[in-house]
Amino acid sequence: MKTDEMTERIIACIDMRSFYASCAAIEAGLDPMEAYIAVVGNQERKGSVVLAASPRMKKEFGVRTGTRLFEIPGDPRILLLEPKMEFFLKVSMAITELLGKFVPTECIHVYSVDESFIDFTDVQKLWGEPDILITHIQDAIIRQFGLPSAVGVGPNMLLAKLALDLEAKKTGFAKWGYDDVPKKLWPVAPLSEMWGIGSKTEYNLNNMGIFSVGDLACADVSRLEAKFGIMGYQLFQHANGIDLSELGAPLVEGQVSYGKGQILYRDYVEVEDIMTIILEMCEAVAMRARQAGRAGRTIQLGVGYSKTAFGGGFSRSRSIDEATNETMRIYRVCKELFHEHYIGKPVRQISLSINNLEDESSMQLSLFEARKWENRKLGAAMDNIRNRYGYAAIYRAVSGTEAGTAIARTKLIGGHKK
Incomplete structure (x- = not known):
């Protein structure tokens, strides 16, 4: 494809730098670029992970997302803060509202809590050069929220995102064109x-x-x-x-899938307890697929071992003959993968996904599985009850055991305290 045949739009990808840590710093009355802050989910557990770290924490102490609480140095300048997801989400929505004062809402695509794409192609007549407008936007975010940002600009979403990740996160701003691909990408x-x-x-x-x-x-x-x-x-x-x-x-x-990842509160040693978590995750992933009217043919299971066992783990997938969004069908495949590859180490992290998606209507009703239609109706009924009354309104018995985490997590936002 020739360059003149490719899209030539003006897309910006704006990222709030160290968003969670910066929000926590501002709420504490500190400068997010100067403070030494680590946002930790549960400070009572030494194995808790850092959810976000301020720029100086990353640069001077090497503390970043995923660092364990016990790995943080005992420096008196370091401030440990709990995540307040409800507050973070409110700030994110307020930033999106601010962006809407510069460009029409249809030109904004919220990519994640701390990242958005903006199409500046058709606003030049009102604001002039996009680079100048972007500077105004970054200044407005600083004035209103005190939060630093980085922006990547490109002729499409991909190059804007790459300009952000590979350059702007270090410099604050980067603009890439097709001519930059050979030397920068x-x-x-x-x-x-x-x-x-x-x-x-x-x-x-x-x-x-x-x-x-x-x-x-x-x-x-x-x-x-x-x-x-x-x-x-x-x-x-x-x-x-x-x-x-x-x-x-x-x-x-082609990368659309439904998945869930979880860092466990403690090391899980007993196979029965580990399978409880996997079953809960299968339930959550299957529910998302059912609500979207989708089913998947490939099931992936990832298990990460505890650092106390020197880490490691495995990630394996298996394709099945017929697409499914049934909880127990997904669970049976995960159970097979687990027992084939698990080597007995304490488990601290689990991920699960279904992909190779297709429309749910492609699922066949086998003459040899009399309860298949009943199971589909049962799953839909459970989904409806949870949507109306919350996940804890109806759950599998294993979630009520000491190993289960699904009920406790219903009291969290994004896996963390409100």
């Missing part, structure tokens, strides 16, 4: 440094002799498609800076 290595490429995809690409984004940009598309399907072509396009998606659309269509 292609040298990126390892491949997981590029947005949209995870460790598993990186591993598979490395096995094909592809180690940098430049290698990927020059790869044989037919080989990529043979390995990854339509995702292979998308990977090739993205390595060349091409993204034809509209504002608000998924940047990588």
